[in-house]
Structures are given as C-alpha cells and as structure tokens.
Amino acid sequence: xxxxxKIFQIFNAYQQTASLxxxxxxxxxxxxxxxxxxxKALAERCQTSERGMRILCDYLVIIGLLNKQNGxxxxxxxxxxxxxxxxxxxxxxxxxxxxxxYVMDTFKDVAGVVRRGGTLMGEEGSMAPEHPMWEEFARSxxxxxxxxxxxxxxxxxxxxxxxxxxAAGHGLFGIAIxxxxxxxxxxxxxxxxxxxxxxxxxxxxxxADRYHTIAGSAFEVEYGSDYDTVLLTNFLHHVDxxxxxxxxxxxxRALKSGxxxxxxxxxxxxDRVSPPAAAAFSxxxxxxxxxxxxxxxxxxxxxxxxxxxxxxxxxxxxxxxQQVIVSYKE
Amino acid sequence: xxxxxKIFQIFNAYQQTASLxxxxxxxxxxxxxxxxxxxKALAERCQTSERGMRILCDYLVIIGLLNKQNGxxxxxxxxxxxxxxxxxxxxxxxxxxxxxxYVMDTFKDVAGVVRRGGTLMGEEGSMAPEHPMWEEFARSxxxxxxxxxxxxxxxxxxxxxxxxxxAAGHGLFGIAIxxxxxxxxxxxxxxxxxxxxxxxxxxxxxxADRYHTIAGSAFEVEYGSDYDTVLLTNFLHHVDxxxxxxxxxxxxRALKSGxxxxxxxxxxxxDRVSPPAAAAFSxxxxxxxxxxxxxxxxxxxxxxxxxxxxxxxxxxxxxxxQQVIVSYKE
Numbered sequence: 071x072x073x074x075x076k077i078f079q080i081f082n083a084y085q086q087t088a089s090l091x092x093x094x095x096x097x098x099x100x101x102x103x104x105x106x107x108x109x110k111a112l113a114e115r116c117q118t119s120e121r122g123m124r125i126l127c128d129y130l131v132i133i134g135l136l137n138k139q140n141g142x143x144x145x146x147x148x149x150x151x152x153x154x155x156x157x158x159x160x161x162x163x164x165x166x167x168x169x170x171x172y173v174m175d176t177f178k179d180v181a182g183v184v185r186r187g188g189t190l191m192g193e194e195g196s197m198a199p200e201h202p203m204w205e206e207f208a209r210s211x212x213x214x215x216x217x218x219x220x221x222x223x224x225x226x227x228x229x230x231x232x233x234x235x236x237a238a239g240h241g242l243f244g245i246a247i248x249x250x251x252x253x254x255x256x257x258x259x260x261x262x263x264x265x266x267x268x269x270x271x272x273x274x275x276x277x278a279d280r281y282h283t284i285a286g287s288a289f290e291v292e293y294g295s296d297y298d299t300v301l302l303t304n305f306l307h308h309v310d311x312x313x314x315x316x317x318x319x320x321x322x323r324a325l326k327s328g329x330x331x332x333x334x335x336x337x338x339x340x341d342r343v344s345p346p347a348a349a350a351f352s353x354x355x356x357x358x359x360x361x362x363x364x365x366x367x368x369x370x371x372x373x374x375x376x377x378x379x380x381x382x383x384x385x386x387x388x389x390x391x392q393q394v395i396v397s398y399k400e
Numbered sequence: 401x402x403x404x405x406k407i408f409q410i411f412n413a414y415q416q417t418a419s420l421x422x423x424x425x426x427x428x429x430x431x432x433x434x435x436x437x438x439x440k441a442l443a444e445r446c447q448t449s450e451r452g453m454r455i456l457c458d459y460l461v462i463i464g465l466l467n468k469q470n471g472x473x474x475x476x477x478x479x480x481x482x483x484x485x486x487x488x489x490x491x492x493x494x495x496x497x498x499x500x501x502y503v504m505d506t507f508k509d510v511a512g513v514v515r516r517g518g519t520l521m522g523e524e525g526s527m528a529p530e531h532p533m534w535e536e537f538a539r540s541x542x543x544x545x546x547x548x549x550x551x552x553x554x555x556x557x558x559x560x561x562x563x564x565x566x567a568a569g570h571g572l573f574g575i576a577i578x579x580x581x582x583x584x585x586x587x588x589x590x591x592x593x594x595x596x597x598x599x600x601x602x603x604x605x606x607x608a609d610r611y612h613t614i615a616g617s618a619f620e621v622e623y624g625s626d627y628d629t630v631l632l633t634n635f636l637h638h639v640d641x642x643x644x645x646x647x648x649x650x651x652x653r654a655l656k657s658g659x660x661x662x663x664x665x666x667x668x669x670x671d672r673v674s675p676p677a678a679a680a681f682s683x684x685x686x687x688x689x690x691x692x693x694x695x696x697x698x699x700x701x702x703x704x705x706x707x708x709x710x711x712x713x714x715x716x717x718x719x720x721x722q723q724v725i726v727s728y729k730e
Contacts, residue, residue, distance in 0.1 A: 071481065071489075071719065072477045072478045072481055072482075072719075073478070073719040074478065074481075074482045074491060074544075074719070075677060075719070075721070076464055076465075076478055077420070077465070077478055077479070077482050077483065077491070078677060078721065079676075079677070080416045080417060080420045080463060080465070081417060081420065081494065081495065081498045081499060082417070082498065082680070082684075083413040083414065083416035083417045084413065084414040084416075084417040084418075084499075084504065084507065085507055085680070085683060085684070086410045086413035086414075087410060087411060087412070087413045087414040088414075088507040088508075088510045089510055089683065090407070090410045090411065091510065091511070092509075092510035092511040092513075092514055095511040096511050096514060096515075117515065118514045118515045118517070119514065119515065119516060119517025119518075120517070121517040121518075121686075122513060122514035122515065122516065122517040122518070122686060123514060124672075125514075125682045125683055125685075125686040125693070126510070126514045126683070126686075128672045128673050128679060128682060128683075129679075129680055129682070129683045131673040132673050132674075132676050132679055132680050133410060133680075134406055135406075135407070135410070138671065138673050147402045148402045148403070148404065148406060148407055149407070151401065151402055151404075152402075152404045152407050153407065159401075161404060161407070164411065165411065168411045168412065169411060169414075174414060177414065177415055177418040178418075179422075180418045180419055180421065180422035180456070181421070181422040181425040181426050183422075183452060184422055184426060184448045184449065184452035184453060184455075184456045185426075185447065185448045185449065185452065186449060186452065187448070187449025187450070187451040187452040188449075188451075188452075214404075341468065342454075342458045343458050343461040343462050343468050344462075346409075346462050347405060347408060347409070349458060349459075349462055350412070350415070350459055350462050350463075352455045352458060352459070353415060353419065353455055353456070353458075353459045354412075354415075355455075356451075356452060356455040356456075361451075363455070389401065389402075389403040389404070389405070391405070391408065
C-alpha cells in the first residue's frame with residue numbers, strides 16, 4: 071500500500087504560496103538577515119504575535135526556505151540571496167505579479183479552463199490592450215529578469231547595435247545592451263502604460279538619450295527597419311503558432327541582412343514534462359491566455375523557418391527556467 | 401550563486417492544488433484507470449478540450465501524480481490507489497473539505513493571521529457552534545480516515561466496550577469499534593447537524609442499534625459515565641492547552657477505572673518541523689482557529705497528566721500523518 075503523503079501535500083500546496091507571500095509582506099527574511107533569529111525577536115522586529123511568527127517560521131523550515139537549530143532560525147543559501155530585501159539579487163518583489171489576483175485568479179476554475187481549452191478571463195485574457203497587469207509585471211518582475219538580461223547582453227556582444235525590444239516591459243533587456251554598448255540605440259515597443267516604467271528604468275540606468283519608444287501592439291504597430299537585433303523576451307508564449315509566425319515575418323522584415331532575433335522563452339523538452347519549471351509554464355498560458363503555450367525548440371525552429379529565418383540555435387542559461395534562441399536572417 | 405528554482409516553485413505552488421482539484425472534478429484519474437491514456441481519449445471521456453487536457457495531464461506528470469511515456473499517460477501507484485474513484489481506498493472526496501472555501505479562505509491573509517496570532521475568521525473561527533464546515537468535513541473526509549479507524553479499532557481490541565466518541569464527525573472511529581465488537585455500545589457526541597452524517601454511516605454499517613448520540617458542545621454537554629474508552633480523534637488541536645486540560649478532566653471523570661482515552665493527532669517531533677505533514681498542520685490551526693496548534697507528545701503527556709491520567713503511550717500509524725496516544729486512568 072503506497073502512502074498518500076504526496077497527494078495530501080498537493081491538496082495543501084496553496085499554503086506554501088500563502089506563507090511565502092506573508093513572510094515577504096512581513097519582511098521576515100530581511101529581519102533574519104539582520105540577526106533576529108528567534109520567534110520572539112522576529113515578532114518584535116516584524117510587529118507580529120510571537121505565536122504566529124513561531125508557527126510561520128516552522129512552516130518555512132518545513133518547505134525548505136529556512137533552517138532551524140536549537141530553536142534558532144536561519145536563512146538558507148537561497149533565501150539569503152533571493153529573499154532578503156537588502157540582497158542585490160533579491161527577487162521578492164515578484165510576489166506582486168506572480169501572486170497578484172491578475173495571475174492567481176486565472177487558476178480559480180482550472181476544470182473550466184481545461185473544458186474550454188483556454189482562459190476564462192474574457193476573449194483576449196491578459197493580451198487585452200493596455201491590460202494593467204503588464205504595468206505590474208514591469209514594476210515587480212525586473213529583479214527576476216536581471217540575470218537573464220546580463221546573459222542576453224553577453225550573447226548579443228559588442229557593436230553599434232540598433233535594437234528593437236518587442237514587448238519591452240521593464241525594459242531591462244534593451245537597457246543591458248545599451249549599458250554595454252555606448253553607441254547602441256534601443257527602440258522599446260509596448261503599451262504606453264508599460265513604456266512609462268521602461269523609460270524610468272532607462273533614465274535610472276543613464277541610457278535615456280539612446281532609448282526610444284514605440285507605443286502600441288506588437289501585432290499592429292510599425293516597427294521601423296534596419297535593426298541589428300530584435301529582442302523577443304517572454305512574449306511568443308502568449309499566442310498560438312500561427313500568430314507567432316505572422317509576428318516573426320514582421321520581425322524578419324524589420325531586421326537588416328545578417329541580423330538576429332533573440333528570443334527568451336520557457337522551452338520544455340520534446341516530452342513536454344521536463345525540465346519542470348519550463349514545462350509547467352504551459353499551464354499558466356492555458357489558464358491566462360486564449361491559446362498561448364510553452365513551445366518546444368523544434369516548434370520554435372519551425373516557426374522561425376516558416377517566417378524566413380535561415381537557422382536558430384538554442385542557448386541554455388545557467389540556473390534559469392528560460393533559454394535563449396538566436397535566429398539568423400541571411 | 402544558488403538557483404531560485406525552489407522559491408519560484410513555491411510562488412506557483414497554489415497551481416498544484418488548483419490542478420489536482422480540477423483533475424478530480426473532471427474525473428481524469430478514473431478515466432485513466434478505465435484505459436483512456438491519450439489527451440484525445442481523455443478529453444472525449446471527460447468532455448474537455450484536447451489542448452486543455454494535454455496541458456493539465458503534462459502538469460500532473462510534472463508534480464508527480466501521473467507518468468508519461470511516448471505521449472501516453474498512466475496512473476502512478478499513489479494516484480491509482482487514492483485518486484481513482486473506483487478504488488476502495490480512494491480519498492478524492494477530501495478535496496471538498498481540504499480545498500473548500502471554509503479551509504482555504506483562512507489562508508487569504510496569512511500575514512494578518514501571523515500579526516494577530518490566530519484566525520481572522522471571527523472570534524471562534526471553525527469552533528463556532530454548528531459551523532457548517534463540520535458537516536462538510538463529516539461527509540468528505542471519511543475515506544481519508546478509514547485506515548486510521550481500522551488501526552484504532554485494533555488498538556482498542558476485543559471487549560464489551562462502552563465507548564464515548566467525542567466530536568465524532570463521520571463517526572468512523574466508533575463505528576469501526578462497533579463492527580469489531582458485537583456487544584460494544586457507542587455514544588457519539590457532536591453538533592446535531594454533524595450527528596446526522598454519523599448516524600447515516602452507522603446505519604450503513606449495520607450498527608445503528610448500538611449507536612447513541614449526544615448532541616452539543618464537547619466543552620459543555622454531559623458525557624455520561626462508566627466508559628471503557630473515550631475517543632478524541634483530530635479534536636484537541638483546535639484549542640489551547642488550558643482548554644484541552646479542562647476537557648481531559650471531564651474525559652477522566654467519564655471513564656471507569658482502568659479506562660482509556662484514545663487520541664488521534666498530528667504530533668510533530670520536539671523540533672516542531674518534522675515530520676513534515678504533522679508539523680505543517682500547526683499552520684492550519686493558526687489560520688483557522690483562535691488558539692489551536694499541533695502539540696508535541698511531551699505537551700500531550702503533560703496535559704493528560706495534569707488531568708489525572710496515570711500514563712500515556714504513543715502509537716505511530718504506518719503511512720499516516722497522525723499518531724495515536726493511549727492514556728490510562730488507574
């Protein structure tokens with residue numbers, strides 16, 4: 071007779087999300103980094119009951135976000151780097167997007183979503199023009215994307231690049247290229263409410279004088295031409311393959327000869343169930359969009375080929391759920 | 401640099417709960433047990449889109465509830481036993497309680513719960529008289545408790561027992577003893593709305609003629625006297641240690657000399673963070689009750705001693721998150 075423990079754990083898995091959200095809201099990880107390592111000290115610092123803090127911290131130990139020894143709590147290597155607000159790699163702001171009602175409400179009726187085969191959130195789901203969730207995305211997801219932005223800037227390399235950043239969001243990918251290349255010109259495309267955030271970030275990074283904006287839908291607005299690089303970061307997964315191909319044709323036309331499309335994506339293996347984080351992303355697209363998906367590399371390769379690109383190559387990123395595809399225009 | 405993968409997984413853990421709930425609602429596990437093993441066949445059988453079914457099943461593979469080979473899905477040993485509706489050990493009905501708004505809503509604001517040190521759901525939380533959640537509990541949790549009921553009947557052993565079942569719920573614990581001992585008399589105590597369910601179960605088990613009910617609060621109603629055994633199953637965790645002690649004094653008085661209190665409980669080790677399922681239960685009590693908890697064995701031992709019991713012994717149950725404490729009256 072097997073044990074039902076794993077199943078029981080999944081019935082209760084939502085409690086993990088709720089507890090991490092609470093710990094971030096109460097700033098428990100930062101308080102621990104400051105040296106408050108008992109339930110009593112943490113409760114004083116975070117202005118909570120001691121009883122509640124003790125039970126929350128014990129639970130955070132159980133789910134692997136804290137350690138405990140002799141009644142004293144401590145950060146794990148992961149929580150020290152990614153959840154302490156004073157760590158430069160802190161990603162705790164992503165809770166504001168990943169655990170916002172925008173995203174979580176799409177999971178309220180997964181059975182209904184599976185019946186329909188797409189989101190129940192209106193006809194366009196999160197793809198509706200100027201949907202406010204993309205402003206929240208741009209404001210809260212930047213820290214999560216900073217390492218990928220660095221790696222993409224390295225892949226793009228040195229040059230006087232003219233770069234189009236499609237669905238720029240926080241703008242970090244174009245900004246990283248602009249910082250590395252003093253003559254690069256960046257054209258960021260997004261809805262006007264999101265471009266506000268990208269512009270703030272470009273100003274803060276000191277590259278605003280080479281940062282241009284194109285307001286509108288990536289499927290409709292004019293891109294301009296003669297780009298060396300077009301960035302497609304976490305974007306193609308929102309739509310079906312036919313819509314992707316149409317968009318990639320527009321990207322192909324906007325590139326100069328020898329130019330490259332650089333795509334950052336959740337790309338599962340051909341089995342569609344590994345690696346876990348990339349493959350699981352498919353469910354987010356089912357719940358939140360009419361027909362988006364996490365496509366495999368062979369699917370992307372076919373789409374880029376159909377759009378006129380001569381070849382595509384895959385670049386895994388260390389410690390990231392996403393990978394990069396570089397596609398060449400001859 | 402560590403990987404943020406585990407943290408990312410916890411941000412999204414609520415999706416595991418939502419997907420298991422959907423798969424049970426769509427009856428995917430039963431459909432698989434019937435031999436439908438492709439997304440297409442499952443979609444036809446469960447009346448869903450094929451796309452939605454494929455993405456849901458892939459996700460169930462990722463979280464370990466299904467296997468996948470060459471595009472064909474299959475049950476795991478756990479899902480075959482516990483999630484196929486036609487399996488005698490199926491526990492899928494527990495979704496109606498564990499993932500009901502009664503339980504899940506208590507996790508809507510864990511930060512608020514930690515600040516306060518107890519539930520935000522009104523003064524008595526789930527302990528309010530005749531709270532409808534206990535009727536749902538009685539109706540949906542019985543399959544989860546069946547193995548423990550068998551094991552407790554074995555621990556109690558053969559005899560013409562007079563048994564008091566406090567907060568009887570579905571009644572399974574008393575009923576298992578009645579079925580094993582043809583002369584046993586069971587007195588089930590609970591709110592009237594819950595006793596309805598216990599009586600139905602006693603009738604179905606053919607022991608209704610020896611099944612008596614005491615309607616009311618375990619903290620107030622008269623118990624009667626001369627019991628051989630008093631059952632305290634999944635009950636003491638709802639209240640603070642002082643309230644437990646007062647209740648145990650009443651239990652002690654109701655027992656005859658040589659009688660036993662039999663307690664089924666989530667009992668963490670002294671570190672309060674292991675084993676995971678028992679220790680994590682503490683958070684459910686923080687979120688759902690004013691002052692309940694998952695108490696350690698040494699805490700229970702102290703409470704029973706204070707109430708007059710001569711000694712308590714711990715019985716682990718195989719494959720169960722709970723353990724049994726047998727406490728003796730001299």
